[in-house]
Amino acid sequence: MRKAITLLSLSTTLLWAGGGEGPADFIIGHVKDSYDWHITDIPWGKNPDGSPHYIPIAIPLPRIIYHPKNGLSVFFVKGHTPSEIQQELQTRGFTLTPEGKIAAADCQPIYDLSFTKTALQLLIVGILLLWIGRSAAKAYQSSPVPRGIARWVEPVVLFVRDEVARPMLHHHAERFLPYLLTLFFFIWLSNLFGLTPLNSNIMGNITLTFFLALVTFILVQVNGTKSYWQHIFWYPGMPIPLKIFLMPLEIIGVFTKPFALMMRLFANIFAGHLMMLSVIGLIFILASVFQSVVAGLGVAIFSVALGLFVIALEMLVAALQAYIFTMLTAVFLGSALEESH
Amino acid sequence: MWLQASNTIHYLGAALGAGLAAIGAGIGIGTLASSAMQGIARQPSAAGDIRANMILMAAFVEGVALIAEVVAILVVFLK
Numbered sequence: 001m002r003k004a005i006t007l008l009s010l011s012t013t014l015l016w017a018g019g020g021e022g023p024a025d026f027i028i029g030h031v032k033d034s035y036d037w038h039i040t041d042i043p044w045g046k047n048p049d050g051s052p053h054y055i056p057i058a059i060p061l062p063r064i065i066y067h068p069k070n071g072l073s074v075f076f077v078k079g080h081t082p083s084e085i086q087q088e089l090q091t092r093g094f095t096l097t098p099e100g101k102i103a104a105a106d107c108q109p110i111y112d113l114s115f116t117k118t119a120l121q122l123l124i125v126g127i128l129l130l131w132i133g134r135s136a137a138k139a140y141q142s143s144p145v146p147r148g149i150a151r152w153v154e155p156v157v158l159f160v161r162d163e164v165a166r167p168m169l170h171h172h173a174e175r176f177l178p179y180l181l182t183l184f185f186f187i188w189l190s191n192l193f194g195l196t197p198l199n200s201n202i203m204g205n206i207t208l209t210f211f212l213a214l215v216t217f218i219l220v221q222v223n224g225t226k227s228y229w230q231h232i233f234w235y236p237g238m239p240i241p242l243k244i245f246l247m248p249l250e251i252i253g254v255f256t257k258p259f260a261l262m263m264r265l266f267a268n269i270f271a272g273h274l275m276m277l278s279v280i281g282l283i284f285i286l287a288s289v290f291q292s293v294v295a296g297l298g299v300a301i302f303s304v305a306l307g308l309f310v311i312a313l314e315m316l317v318a319a320l321q322a323y324i325f326t327m328l329t330a331v332f333l334g335s336a337l338e339e340s341h
Numbered sequence: 342m343w344l345q346a347s348n349t350i351h352y353l354g355a356a357l358g359a360g361l362a363a364i365g366a367g368i369g370i371g372t373l374a375s376s377a378m379q380g381i382a383r384q385p386s387a388a389g390d391i392r393a394n395m396i397l398m399a400a401f402v403e404g405v406a407l408i409a410e411v412v413a414i415l416v417v418f419l420k
Contacts (some may be wrong), residue, residue: 024418163393173343263404263407263408263411264400264401264404264407264408266411267404267408268413270404270409271411271414274414320396321400
């Protein structure tokens with residue numbers, strides 16, 4: 001037992017050995033939201049002490065912080081290391097917490113409204129979606145036969161309408177089709193954008209999936225018919241003790257449905273990105289464990305093959321999760337809209 | 342010994358949790374797929390509908406397992 005635990009601690013210390021930016025830090029840096037969109041580093045010359053110098057390819061994003069007393073402050077931070085960032089923040093009356101968040105130097109509560117990496121990527125996906133939708137719609141104005149991008153969009157729109165909206169929502173389908181289509185295309189495109197090597201992890205951000213699930217939750221509650229609420233608070237056709245017993249369960253069910261929706265999308269994309277990066281990170285971990293480039297190259301053959309498999313799987317998951325989110329939204333809406341029979 | 346190991350023991354917990362979640366998801370998806378295959382064998386004309394529902398149900402099972410995997414990851418990174 002002691003041997004096993006020693007081995008375990010040895011392997012974990014090796015994992016974190018070397019300090020600085022290890023594979024684990026890189027992976028966490030990728031899945032977390034950040035104040036700059038850091039795409040890659042390019043080695044460029046040498047530092048005065050002989051170590052290689054890297055030029056980051058990154059898009060700096062503004063930090064927008066609201067302080068109840070000092071008002072709104074918008075500024076860019078140029079530094080990269082925590083100590084540089086700390087120095088710059090201190091000149092503006094803020095401080096960096098150990099978790100990497102910003103706090104006020106005078107301990108007042110502040111509101112961090114920064115335009116982060118995910119926000120920018122969200123905007124890019126939104127503009128892309130708007131362009132795809134507009135140009136597809138325009139293609140139908142000149143002729144009923146789809147041309148250009150509409151050829152790719154039409155089958156997906158028809159799929160969502162015929163396989164998701166109509167079987168679940170019946171005669172309400174047309175009313176909710178715009179929302180379902182927006183969900184499907186937005187989630188799908190965001191997931192595909194996350195598979196490009198641009199350091200993007202949009203749907204692997206629980207805040208975003210929370211708000212998507214919240215919209216579905218509000219839509220379901222607002223459109224709930226009398227029969228829907230009756231099934232929650234006073235289940236028809238049951239003896240009274242069972243009605244009382246079912247009420248709390250049904251009320252919990254109202255909240256667990258969107259919660260599961262949020263967690264499923266987040267966990268799938270988050271875990272996919274982690275899996276992808278861990279497989280590639282294995283190359284660097286083993287190269288540093290055995291202190292040899294050959295070990296790294298040997299693992300690289302398997303890692304890259306496995307990585308290719310994982311990314312192919314992720315492309316399937318990207319569409320599948322979009323389908324499932326849309327499908328479940330339609331199922332919940334359908335059950336809420338059902339009239340009593 | 343346990344005190345000595347207490348700073349790394351959470352890795353063991355996370356790994357066990359991830360493994361157990363994989364077992365659960367494996368049983369779930371295995372049962373689901375076997376029933377779906379039986380259904381298709383009995384009623385080949387309904388293969389399309391059965392497949393679509395199977396994928397949907399597999400996503401439910403997988404979703405629960407992935408929540409467990411995320412918890413395990415958080416245990417490792419945010420100890």
